[in-house]
Amino acid sequence: MAIELRSGVPDGAMAEKWSRHQFELKLVNPANKRRYSVIVVGSGLAGASAAASLAELGYGVSCxxxxxxxxxxxxxxAQGGINAAKNYPNDGDSVHRLFYDTVKGGDYRAREANVHRLAEISNSIIDQCVAQGVPFARExxxxxxNRSFGGAQVSRTFYARGQTGxxxxxxAYGALSRQVGLGNVALHTRHEMLELVLIDGAARGIVTRNLATGAIDAHVADAVVLATGGYxxxxxxxxxxxxxxxxATWRAHRNGALFANPCFVQIHPTCIPVSGSHQSKLTLMSESLRNDGRVWVPRDQGDSRPPAEIPDAERNYYLEERYPSFGNLVPRDVASRAAKAVCDDGFGVGATGQAVFLDFRDAQARMGRPAVEQKYGNLFQMYExxxxxxGYQTPMRIFPAVHYTMGGLWVDYNLQSTVPGLFVIGEANFSDHGANRLGASALMQGLADGYFVLPYTIGGYLAEATLPPADGSHAACGDAVRTATGRLERLLAVGGSTPVDDLHRELGQVMWDHAGMSRNATHLGAAKDAVRVLRExxxxxxxxxxxxxxxxxxxxxxxxxxxxxEFGELLIDDALHRNESCGSHFREEHQTDDNEALRNDDEYAYVAAWEYRGEDTAAALHREPLEFIEVKPSVRSYK
Amino acid sequence: MAAASSANLDLTLDVWRQASPDERGGFQRYEMAGMSPDMSFLELLDQLNDRLEREGKEPIAFDHDCREGICGSCGFLINGHAHGPQSGITSCQLHLRSFRSGDHLVVEPWRSSSLPVIKDLVVDRSAFDRIIQAGGFISANTGSAPDANALPVSRTKAELAMDAAACIGCGACVATCKNASAMLFTAAKASQLALLPQGQPERHQRAVRMVEAMDDAGFGNCTNERECEGNCPKQISFSHIARLNRDYIAGKLRAVT
Amino acid sequence: MRWLFELLSSSIGKKLLMALTGLFLFSFLVVHLYGNLFLFVSEEAFNEHAHSFASNVIIRTIEALLFLAIVAHAFTGLYLARQNRLARPVRYRRHRAAGTRTLASRSMLITGSVVFIFLVIHLRGFFYETRFGSVYGGESLYVLVTETFAIPGYAALYVVAMILLAVHLAHGVQSAFRSLGIESARYTPAIRAVGLFLAVALPAAFASMPIYFVLQSGGVI
Structure with a gap:
């Protein structure tokens, strides 16, 4: 299959592209909107906002x-907050600065035009959320x-205590519920998408399993939106x-949607470490803790004294030493890798040795304990x-954990995948964060896509597409239902005795050890073999x-x-092929003399979009070159 | 490390098992030996399920997702307390260090005719969605909003609204109320929006519609005993119920629907 | 009037009805107590007060409303209790109380029922006689009351009923204010305190009378 990746970025000056594109998109006649139906899979920020907004416009929506x-x-x-270029604090923020920071933060692997649009829309999101009654913090x-977040130089983050998400x-759920109540959205809870239905090459529906009853059904519409989050x-x-x-995204990938940059996985530096083999998930603590907490490990390996008894001279404040200007506030990827490095060298603390200290001793001495409590009390509570x-008496122990995935299904400027009629929004697509996402940007992107981008671009598609009438009796639906059912039957028929989670843990261990924070070709190669064996x-x-x-x-x-x-192997392939270090992707073969990431813009300034070619056939790579017109690539330095 | 690890625990669990909505359920006893005190309660169920799956038996079905106390999926009565004996947390945030070796724990699903059991510890909470769909929102279409700072909101009111907005819709209030009333859930949302200036135009209509949907779902009636507040993982104040009472009565008297 | 029916048939409306009728009945207790205090003054004063009450048109109207209120309060209470029971068809094996669930709040149905039964006996004994029976025929209400009060069995029943009434009111009064939506950080503690004081003080004052007359007839005082 010859695939040409056309990003569809409109011409014109960066700041005018979106408004120009909005004008150029064909409109669906208001009276005709109700004749179109859209399936939205997922009900997070992106899915709920999209389903609500599309229903408000008059489309028939199933969510x-x-x-x-x-x-x-x-x-x-999501705890921390949502960015917007409002510049309410008068500290020099602007759409351009948010755009600039996001492109730079993504280590020059995001599509400039998408990021600019995101920055432009950011302000409308805050307006919309306030109108809905979101109780943001107020003066x-x-x-x-506003607060400063994730090392940003300006205060552009809006927040609602630690519960912004x-x-x-x-x-968004309220807006969606309103449309459900009005009869404009058919809501299907406890339904999992198992297959994508293609009719004449266009995405026209999905097959779902009702998780409460087990019923398998096909649902048909004029377009399908995936808002199913990350991997x-x-x-x-x-x-x-x-x-x-x-x-959902993998099924779409198997049906022709290209998967972009799967190796870009964000590891968050301030999570609570694993406590034992029973661990089922990891808990994040807001990285705002790094504003006042100091990160250190003992200078002596295996120092078993209580941390409070270790004198300053015998503590290694490794972030402050290595990055004097940013100190404990270096970006997530840098902080995470540094923690892994000291633990790999045997300086890790706690029972597992897989943790570093985050110490508020000095903050309490400087600000007083009440001030620390006021600012971080809920996090200390959560830790305890x-x-x-x-955490007030003894330093907290933290360790990085997988948090967010920048990669996802490839989409063009309209958020449409390589399958016509299949739109992908939120974390499920690859578009805006490049190789590393900045704090408080995920919420912004999810809502931007759902409230303000997709409702325009999907109209453009529907106005121009010629879609034959179809319903659940179409042969393509029958085929997709058979595929989904067959797979479930196959799973039930294996008849082994190993619980699913055991195998999942094994997969996770392989991926974490070899395709996690720090990667090299040897380990990635071994991981690829291990994943295959595990799959068998x-x-x-x-x-x-x-x-x-x-x-x-x-x-x-x-x-x-x-x-x-199946997906794990693609992630590894992507990591193997990208012979550079950029953002979250750190290849040990590609680092500077002082162990910093070494990006290779000459060869890798592109989006790697992978085409599925069968279970036992290697995926085919397609490249979307990235041009940087407004923000010239430079070396990220936090020294 | 201080109190992080102490001796492992032996626990006896009586868990409600029910194959489907229409079948009769019953308690099943499981002995769990040598459990780490650092384990969360859901991880205890994971361990039990792991054992059951190895034996080729069906594991205990329970709703769960974020496992950090914010999604509102998990929740059951543990020894008679919604979300267990500690206050201010969800079942997934409950750790075994709250128990002693030898403890005998009874684990039951929420019980309410409006939140019927689907399987084991899983209940159908769609009645909550219907209450929100009836009016738990501000009718602001996308794109129609004025500048976010065009409407100042008193900080005190905003904080009170945030207190109410912290509701995670888990159902503990209904489960713990001796009447299985959903007033705290309904009042938390109605009150959040009633406290904000943006919510004023629809304030009374919202209260009326939400209460009607709540009544239609068949929940019990509030008898002002504050058990909901006592077992709410987000410690949402009972006073929001008085506000809802007020708004509902005013709404009916003014004939706003 | 459809809206009124809708209001009163809703969950909050039924609570509103309970609160309004309850507070009305509660306020009547004050008036009733005022009249009873004449027992301690003299036979003439008591009988005169009773007569003036019985012949006052306003009082007679309120009296009719009181009967309505009693019936509405009782039936709505029973209906609510039934609905609440239906809302949890399968009971918990183990359910521990949280919040401010008290003996009083848990036993509203029982205390209410006993007080209701007492009320029937009480009305038959005094109200019926005043309006249609012996007192209406010319006998002294004072004599009827004091003689009845002096029967130890009746006095005991009266005192028990008053204790249960106090328990009922201990939850009922403050709950009524909540149901009416009256709640604020500033005033609620005061409402609760005054409500609780009256909930105990009023029945105590009523109970003091049969106790007094039993003791008097027994020659203790």
Missing amino acids: FCIHDSPRRAHSIA YSGLLD QQLLLG GNVYFLSTNAKQSNVT QITGEN RFWREVGVPGAQAGINQPLERAGRLADFL
Whole structure:
């Protein structure tokens, strides 16, 4: 198949591209909108905002989510905040600066025009959310409060205590619920997408399993929107929710949608370390902790004294030493790698040796304990809840964990994948964060896509597409239902005795050890073999009790793991092929003399979009070259 | 490390097992030996399920997702307490160090005719969605919003609204209420929006519609005993219920629907 | 009037009805107590007060409303209790209380029922006689009351009923204010305190009368 990656970025000056494009997009006659139907898969920030906005415009929308309620999508767990270029604090922010920071933060692997549009839209998002009743933090004046986040030089982050994601999602959920109540959205909860339905080469529907009854059904529409989040759980342990998975995007990939930059995985530096083999997921603590906490390890390996008794001279404040100007506030990828490096060298602390200290001793001396409590009290509480330790008295232990995935299905400027009629929004697409995402940018992107980009671009598609009438009786639906059912039957028929999670843990360990924070060709090669072996073992050994009918959680997990086992190999392939270090992707072969990432713009300034060619055939690489017109690539330096 | 690891625990669990909505359920006893105190309660169920799956038996079905107390998926009665004996947390945030070796724990699903059991510990909470769909929102279409700072909101009010908005929709309030009333859930959302200036135009209509949807779902009636507040993982104040009462009565008196 | 029906048939509306009728009945207790205090003054004063009450048109109207309120309060209470039971068809094996669930709040149905039964006996004994029976025929209400009060069994029943009434009111009064939506950080503690004081003080004052007359007839005082 000859695939030409056309980003479809409009001509014109960067700052005018989006408004120009909005004008150039064909409009659907208002009276005709109700004749079009759209399927939205996922109900997080991107999915809920898209479903609500499309329904408000008059389209007939069906929204699917795997949870018992749309409000439980994992966007709800985002703590920190959402960026916008409002410049309310008058500290020099602007659309251009947000754009610039995001492109630079992404280490020059994002598409400039998309990022600029994101920065332009950012302000409207805040307006919309406030109108919905999102209780953002406020000053005594009654006006909105901002904070500096993730090392940004300006205060552009809006927040609602430590529950910004929750509040934004509940706002979008409210908008979605309103449309459900009005009869404009058909809501299908506890439904998992298992297949994509293509008719005449265009995405026209999905096959779902009703997770409560086990029923398999085909749903047909004029376009399909995937808002199904990221694939961080390929590592088993991550800060993602337990049900977050790659199945929807992987099924779309197998049906022709290209998968872009799967190796770009963000590792968050301030998570609570693993406590034992029972660990089921990892918990993030807001990285705002790094504003006042100091990160260190003992200078002596295996120093078993209580941390408070280790004098300053015998502490290695490695971030402050290595990055004097940014210190503890270096970007996420840099902080994460540094923690791994000291632990690999045997300086790690705690029972597992896989942790570093985050110490508030000096902050308490400087600000007083009440001020620390005021600022971070809930995080200290959360830490104590999980570890049983008091972070005021003894330093907290932290370790990096998989948090967010920048890669995803390839989309053009219209957020359309390489399959016509298949749109991908939010974390599920690859577009805006390049090789590394800045803090408080994920919420911004999810809502930008859903509220303000997709409702325009999908109209442009529908106005121009010629779509033959189709319904669930179409042969393509029957085929897709058979594929999905066959796969479930196959999973149930393996009849082994190894629980799904055991195999998932093994996959996660392989991915974390060899395709995690720090990668090299040897390890990646070994990981590729290991994943293949594991995939074969999975189909031989997995035990899925129960039946297809009714709730069967092992069956759900088995289906998702089967896809992760295929996807994992693609992630490794992508990491292997990218012979450079950029953003979250650190290849040990490509580093400077003082162990910093060495980017290779001459050869790798492109989006790697992979085409599926069969289970036993290597994926084919397609390149979308990236041009940097406004923000000239430079070396990120935080020294 | 201080209190992080102490001796492992032996626990006896009586867990409600029910194959489907229409079948009768019953308690099943499981002995769990040598569990780490650092384990969360859901990880305890994971361990049990792992054992059951190895034996080719169906594991215990329970809703869960974020495992950090914000998605609202998980929740059951543990020894008679919604989300377990500690206050201010969800079941996934409960760690075994809250228990002693030898403890006998009864694990039951939320029980309410409006939140029926689907399987084991999984209940159908779609009634909550219907309450929100009836009016738990501000009708602001995308794109129609004025500048975010055009409407100042008193900081005190914003903080109170945030307190109410912290609701995660888990159902503990209904589960713990002796009448299985959903007033705290309904009041938390209605109150959040009633406290904000943006929510004023629809304030009374919202209260009326949400309460009607709540009544249609068949929840019990509030008898002002504050059990919901006592077991709410987000410690949402009972006072929001009085606000909802007020707004509902005013709404009916003004004939706003 | 459809809206009124809708209002009163909703969950909050039924609570509103409970609160309004409850507070109305509660306020009547004050008036009733005022009249009863004449027992301690003299036979003439008591009988005169009772007569003036019985012949006052406003009081007679309120009296009719009181009967309505009693019926509405009782039936709505029973209906709510039934609905609440239906809302949890399968009971918990183990369910521990949280919040401010008290003996009073848990036993509203029982205390209410007993007080209702007492009320029937009480009305038959005094109200019926005043309006249609012996007192209406010319006998002294004072004599009827004091003689009835002096029967130890009746006095005991009266005192028990008053204790249960106090328990009922201990939850009922503050709960009524909540149901009416009256709650604020500033005033609620005061409302609760005054409500609780009256909930105990009023029944105590009522109970003091049969106790007094039993003791008097027994020659203790």
